[in-house]
Amino acid sequence: AQSVTQLDSQVPVFEEAPVELRCNYSSSVSVYLFWYVQYPNQGLQLLLKYLSGSTLVKGINGFEAEFNKSQTSFHLRKPSVHISDTAEYFCAVSDQTSYDKVIFGPGTSLSVIP
Amino acid sequence: NAGVMQNPRHLVRRRGQEARLRCSPMKGHSHVYWYRQLPEEGLKFMVYLQKENIIDESGMPKERFSAEFPKEGPSILRIQQVVRGDSAAYFCASSPSAGARVGDTQYFGPGTRLTVL
Numbered sequence: 001a002q003s004v005t006q007l008d009s010q011v012p013v014f015e016e017a018p019v020e021l022r023c024n025y026s027s028s029v030s031v032y033l034f035w036y037v038q039y040p041n042q043g044l045q046l047l048l049k050y051l052s053g054s055t056l057v058k059g060i061n062g063f064e065a066e067f068n069k070s071q072t073s074f075h076l077r078k079p080s081v082h083i084s085d086t087a088e089y090f091c092a093v094s095d096q097t098s099y100d101k102v103i104f105g106p107g108t109s110l111s112v113i114p
Numbered sequence: 115n116a117g118v119m120q121n122p123r124h125l126v127r128r129r130g131q132e133a134r135l136r137c138s139p140m141k142g143h144s145h146v147y148w149y150r151q152l153p154e155e156g157l158k159f160m161v162y163l164q165k166e167n168i169i170d171e172s173g174m175p176k177e178r179f180s181a182e183f184p185k186e187g188p189s190i191l192r193i194q195q196v197v198r199g200d201s202a203a204y205f206c207a208s209s210p211s212a213g214a215r216v217g218d219t220q221y222f223g224p225g226t227r228l229t230v231l
Contacts (some may be wrong), residue, residue: 036222043205044157044222045222076209092157101170102147102207102220 003028004105021076023091034092118223135191139208187195
């Protein structure tokens with residue numbers, strides 16, 4: 001079974017500053033990794049995903065994440081945040097050897113301060 | 115190309131009533147997943163369905179909850195005799211094939227926010 005940990009429940013950051021949202025996972029098998037964003041009162045939108053290949057994954061809205069297998073991490077980064085990035089961010093993992101149940105982390109609330 | 119549709123967006127029920135939540139997957143998608151998001155928590159998997167089949171319902175409460183995905187029409191998540199603890203946002207996602215196993219993405223709907231009075 002897999003599990004996902006997002007250590008920071010809330011991250012306040014000033015506009016135009018860089019941000020890193022941390023995600024660690026545990027799994028006994030190979031996994032796919034995802035970051036989703038949820039804006040207030042909306043559904044989830046895929047930011048980026050890691051399936052295989054390059055460990056640095058670029059997504060939408062200027063976000064990127066790096067897969068580190070040895071540290072079982074998949075941290076999300078953005079060099080300069082905007083007010084519009086204020087949202088809830090969910091890290092998720094799926095088992096490559098099984099079907100499609102996606103396990104989500106508890107989420108990190110990013111607040112961008114003007 | 116319409117995304118995943120869910121209705122209603124907001125649903126209010128009194129304790130003991132039934133709630134029916136509908137999900138229309140994206141065109142061409144035959145795999146549907148239901149998740150529940152309780153306040154201040156992440157999404158929890160409930161059930162995975164293909165057309166006319168329940169593949170995995172390990173996340174569904176044993177009683178009062180059921181799901182179906184008929185050959186024609188939307189997927190339905192049904193909650194009988196609702197209680198206050200059922201108040202949550204219920205999200206549906208769809209994928210075209212075997213989903214994340216082959217690298218496909220699950221596309222999420224906007225969710226149904228259920229409030230039980």
